[in-house]
């Protein structure tokens with residue numbers, strides 16, 4: 001297993017659209033394992049392949065308190081969304097130290113392939129529902145800051161570019 005570097009906003013590669021996985025083979029399983037290790041190491045609740053510069057429809061998540069319930073979603077599709085929406089604070093490993101409220105469907109059902117290539121449905125609510133929608137946005141090149149006002153987004157962009165410059169000098 002390996003830790004993968006996570007792209008940081010405003011990297012243009014975060015806006016690429018991921019392609020469906022054709023076959024769930026050992027290559028995909030190795031990537032999934034590396035993504036899980038990267039997610040746990042970064043203390044995230046989810047990670048989309050886009051964030052590690054792999055533009056395939058793969059998500060890993062773990063919204064358990066005990067951090068021992070990994071979920072793998074390959075070629076995920078939302079098959080149900082509640083009409084009810086709610087605003088919750090979101091953060092993103094690609095936008096460190098930035099949190100703001102985003103409107104999401106309260107409940108969603110996601111259909112995906114697991115790591116053995118078997119299809120399954122998962123009903124989500126609470127943090128898991130927020131996380132699934134956040135990760136599926138990554139797969140279509142969308143970062144949560146795009147839901148914020150242009151003013152906030154530009155402030156975040158400037159803050160991130162400043163941090164990147166400082167890290168380069170350090």
Ligand code: GNR
Nearest residue numbers: 044045046047090091092093134
């Ligand atoms: O770790 C994460 N926490 C989080 C909190 C609220 C809403 C969404 C998330 S996802 C984020 C990890 C990440 O960036 N996934 O793409």
Ligand code: NI
Nearest residue numbers: 091092093094
């Ligand atoms: Ni994210």
